[in-house]
Amino acid sequence: MSPKVEISFTLNGTERTVAVAPDMSTLAMLREVIGLTGTKYACGEGECGACTVIVDGLSLNSCLMFAADCDGRSVTTVEGVVDTPVGERLRDAFVQAGAVQCGFCTPGMMVQAKHLIDSLGASLDREAIKRGIEGNLCRCTGYVKIVDAIAAAAQPKE
């Protein structure tokens, strides 16, 4: 077995230091080393978005990113997203809009939605939302209510 590498990074606002195999993915590290299982495996090939995380402000498929490359970066998972005001709004909107069925795609959708709201803000209309979640597959909902939820959360209350 290859020797492990030690990395330090910010995970959901907290400094973490972990030892990982050089070929381990960020997804595997989050789920198996750290034990945060909100980030899902559904393809492992960058094709479904279930594993979406935010790294230094970019949304990425954690299955395609080596864990070692998290070193020195800031990583936000769904568990971190729901601790933010936008994330709370998103969670409530997903619940109220009926955007959740089996729920397996939902964490990835939540993270991607947070990224979209952070980067596009109020200019986030339905077409932009649809394009923004193109890389996130959902087999249950037909996307309509996911778009509804993100659109609702994108408009700050008041």
Next chain:
Amino acid sequence: MGIAPEAQVETVAPHEARSPAGAKQIAKDSLIGKRIAKLDAPDKASGKTRYIHDMNLPGQLHAKILRSARVHARIKRIDVSKARALPGVHAVITAADVPYQRPLGVGKDHLPLKSDRVRSLRDEIAAVAADSPEIAAAALKLIEVEYEDLPPLFDAAEAAKRGAPLLHEGKEGNVAMTFDYAHGDLAQGEAESDVVIEDTFQLHYVTHCCMGVSGVIAEFDAAGGLTLYSQTQVPFLHKREFADVLGIDPGRIRIIQPPIGGGFGSKLDIYPFEPIAIFLARATRRPVKLVFTREEEFAVSPTRQPVVLRLRSGAKRDGTLTFREVETLHDNGAYTSWGATTPFVIMQTISSLYRVPNCKYHTSAIYTNNPYAGSFRGYGNLQGTFAVESHMDKLAEALGIDPLEFRLRNAQDPGEVTGQGMHFKSCGFKDCVRTVASRSDFQRKHREYRAQWGKPGRYKRGVGIASMLHVGGGAKIYPSDGCGTILKIDDFAHVTLMTGASEIGQGSETVLAQLVCEELGVPLDAVTVVNNDTDITPWDVGVHASRTTFIAGNSAIGAARKAREKIMAAAAKVTGHDAAVLDLRNGMIVLAADGEAIMPLAKLLRSLHFSDKAELVMTTHYYEPPSQHQDKGFKGDVSAAYAWASQVIEVEVDTETGIVRMKHVWGAHDVGRVLNRLGIEGQIEGGVVMGQGYALTEELVIENGATRNPAFRDYKLVTAPEIPEMDISFIETLDGEGPRGAKGVGEAPAICIAAATANAIYNATGVRIYKLPFTPENVYRALHAQGACERSTAGSGQ
């Protein structure tokens, strides 16, 4: 509020029981038909929900399965010694290492671990349990298997020919299953016909693509009891089947279902990976977890049943249907799972969607060395409806009758009993047709788009209509089609509903809670639903046939009504009011007339509990729908209610590239009654898009028995930017047997899409396509093959 002090029965006069705030009034409120958020949604949206992939038991090992490298071969030798020697490996098993295994699945035609012969690339030969999935995978590579190839069969028609090698001993002609059905007199129907048409339709392989891949965890306790963490949709049937396959006492099998990452029918049969995980758990005395990769999920999961369907239909000049004759050939694959039985549902559409006086139906499922098909949302109905509704359009055209008029002339009405014995007690079919037609302006568009045939223009618009009939009140195919409920209310008026019906993401848990609230007048957050543990929940036949809301709903209502009776009797005694003037609202006993609050329900329950009689409110109910088993000729009223839907689809066809864009879907669904508007819209929207994938983008490419595109990169699911605009209407026919009038809806929305799309493409281009999916390549070919491109783009100059 205290608990114990209210221990005696309170025999207080009405006025004394009033809340201190005085005569608080509670208006009658109902959750039925409202937009109710799913109870499990907050956890799911927070990433807190633990699916099987997220569960790990202490001491757990990880399993992987070695599958055949040949499509059809004899196994000459298996050598697992090198795999066994790999550090971190705890067990390597082959059929020779398993003391007892029996054939599994619908056809009982294969063992979990194959011993001497393999018949497909998904055949399981050996399995490993190791400290990590990586070690297990490495161990698989060390297993040596020597094969002797046998001649493969990849074509069902070839396999059915006389002299073809037999894939299973004793299965003459490689026939796995046949269905024959008839009513009326075909020859007479044909003689009366002014128009007869005949076509062959080809339906392709698609697969479920549940976002959560398949997985299982098996664990034995010290006394030999098995706990299985399983994604099954039918825990009670599987308990029994596991017992048969493994040779253990069913009473010692406990099935726990963690939240399931999508089902859609895929988890309706037992597949070999589950017994294999159990064998490994027994061999290692450790919990064993087995989870697929996405590639495995594509390559070895069941598919939707591929079908070649030949249909002959006739009609009279006045627009009445005269007969229908169908012959279908199903590629059964190497083994028989539920896919082979989909003709059972196709038959219903053929015989009973429209009034057809004469009908004949023959189907056979033929063994090949291809992947085998399971059950998939709609269960054959997408295939059958595609053919029937394509023909309805063609017949209308041949007769020169408007396609809408032609359908209405032959559509079923309430009260009708079909040739197959299905009794349509509630039936909103014609309302569905009229509603979608008027909301989509179907007739005008249909005329205008057709008038564009042969005119210049690269992009052509078209509209198409299709309708469907599906069971909506269960389907009596097992000895019982029932569901049991246990209901208890605690001292704080919190209700726990233990139901046999599984939640697979469809929202049944929330609907059941709503129905209980309706009976007991408690708020939604006062209900917990327990639905995933066979040691706790009462029997249910499983999640299939769009039956859960109807069957489990009626069962839950039954248990709640018994509890209500008990409560009302006690309330009458305690408050001194006649039970008839009392009601339960928002957790309070109230006067029905003006809603005046008399006492909290919790207080009443405690007074009952801590009285001399020391009573708890706990009830049970088993609901069995009043449906019939069909006879040998498949006649009988198999469901307690039937669901109807019509959809109109508008497409835009790019005649230069063959790209079909689904622009708009109008749907009208006879759902009996809307219980949870949010949930039912979600079911329909999701079903529409699943149908869109079936019609336009998805195809599992099988070549020489191998799955060529086992990845989302090459198997194209519909993505968010591609979804059509949707306009959904509900036709509420208030079914007399349905829970609060509701009927099942789970499968309905996916069923008509391919058929309506085929009709829309025809309306746009004048070209009818008989083969799915309508990918750009297939559509482009069809347009050119028939010279339609020249016709529809003539003079466009683009």
